[in-house]
Amino acid sequence: MIEHLPALMVALPLFGAFIAPLFKKHYKGVSIWAIFITGISVVLSLLLMKEVVTNGIIMYVFGADKPTLVLPSGYAVPIRIMFEVDAMGAFMAISATLMSFVGAIYSYSHVKKDTGLEKYYALLMLLEAGILGMVLTGDLFNLFVFLEIAGIAGSALVGFRNYRGEASEAGIKYLMVSSVASLMVLFAVGIFYGQYGNLNLAYIAKNVSFNMVDMIALGLLFASFAMKCGAVPMHYWVPDAYTEVPAGINPPLLVATYASLYALFRVSFTLFANVVIDLARVGWIMSILGVLTMFIGVTMALIQKDVKRLMSYHAISQTGYMLLGVGVGLTVLHDPSKLAEFGRDAMAGGVFHIINHIIYKSLLLMTAGALFYVTGTRNLNEMGGLARKMPITTISFMVGAAAISGLPPFNGFASKFLIYETSYRLNPLLTVFAMVTSVLTLASFVKVFASAFLGPPLEKFENKREVPKPMIVAMLILAALCILFGLFPNVVLDKLVYPAVDALINFAQYHSWGGLA
Amino acid sequence: MNGSLFVNFPFIVVALLLALGFYTIGFKRNLIKVIIGVEILEGAVNMFIVALGYVKGGYAPIYTQAPQEAVGKMVLPTPQALTLTSIVIGVAVTALMLAFAVNIYRHYGTLDVTRVRRLRG
């Protein structure tokens, strides 16, 4: 079974997604089904990580048992669809499955009052399948297909509350943005196919010659994935979509965003790492985009009055940290001394920040969803004094807010610490912006905390009570992870993050499968 | 007329369609027209891939009743397969976008994109 793990990772959520509509009106049954399927896929992804760390890159070929099998006529190129799983892909797969699982638990009570839940859960699992496909595949066209699957499922979920006009508006915005981005990705894939006659990532990376057409393709891929991961100034869809989506979908949608970030890293490292001069240029573009993203994101967050919108702007600003960390690493990738000195740690900071951010931002968006569930509004001006009514939500919120602001001993601290130290070595100005952003982040969460949870108890919330148990369980899982990751960052770094970073740095390893010329 | 213009003709059309698609998305006010713009864009990309699949002197990879001289000269049908997949995905995207447009019309009473913008700031 273990050798079919990469295919199972995608097949299982797909199977779950297509079974889900059969439950029809049995909403309880379908939600338990979704929790069951996503729970199993968490186990599978952990197995996959273990397998990758012990045995190196896994090649999984669809329709053949070896990647080296060629056409009968002897034409020696990889023609089959392949999944190529390295530690970075497995790392993202863990994030995706974990967040889908938590989202499914949370949804159990969060969307209880809505109808059409069998489709909701089907889409949730479809979204998971799309993300997993994106992060595991080793084939460019396959990447496009899964990007579209994730985009369609995600935007359908954004528009799930179709009795609200705003939800449909956010849905069409997300769909438009993601389909245009995916079409441009397909165009770039077409450019590669036209030149190299192949779609396999490793094969193209080996043969790519960095002529002008290739650079145009890189530009298209870069811009498309940057838009899909919400880099400023193409971030406008992020607050719109995250605000309107039901809070249980926020975690997988967040991972879908970072799957695009993963694709961006994959393209810049694996596909284009051999280009020596221009790589520093790509790294600088990434770092500068990162700084812009974090700063503009956080200043916009400060003035928001809608609690979920505020947190969505923080999602943008935190993406900036990841871009900055990995961008710094990319800038010095071809300078071994600098790479060993700070480049590797910068990338570790960036990659570690992905999973940290996914955890605490999901937690925060879930607490925002809990506030919405209890008060029926997302407007911070109308909330107040909820700390006594919802103690567990309050504690979860405090953990999340401390983590996102980078306070020790929560998980945001470790990764931000790495990013500050290393970006300082490249250019101190980058660090200054990163730190100011962190301060402003704390400031805006103090605002949320003061206005929603503190203050005198309001009369209109007299009869409100804490949210139901499944939502509490989902929030507590993530809060516990926040603290665990923060207390023992070195364990997580050694087991998950450094393998992933080394997989990105040693791009030659990714290219050298099978020995096919 | 030499051959190069003729060979490049599909790519010129692709460029025109891309420009037209982005123009339609960027400057039309009706939401349905914006969706049509995405469709034009998709047509451009599909056409690009199909045009790449043409090999001079190659034969279509249909094995039944293939002529004798086609042996060893058949093209890989990958671009056609890609285009089919992409068309199917495109249909799903369009259907979902139009469904959203219907719902937006129901709630906002308009399809003018300059007025369908409650989410901003």
Place this chain on the structure above:
Amino acid sequence: MSFTLTTPSGFWNPLFWVIFLALFGLIAYLIYSRGNPSYKKESDQVRPYLSGNIEPAKEKVQVKAGDIYWGFIEALKGYYKILEAIHTGDIRDYILWYLGVGAIVTFILIGGV
């Protein structure tokens, strides 16, 4: 198994953190224990005194989220005006921004700068 995270110019160890937490907790407790013990919860002591006026409803005295950081936002008014104006909420602008950034990135990559 050691739990020390060594970074290029520092380190992190949860044990040290726990020791410092205990230390600061002790200091906090010392300050707390010097407080006034005669405070009673169930009396008029807990009610605010507003020059003899009746206390207004809680909704009226609550600090709204929109009022927090008023000075900061007021000082950066020009900056926020531009940023809010850029986020038009118009789908077409989202795509046009993408086109612009894509053009710039491609231009830089093919060696324009």
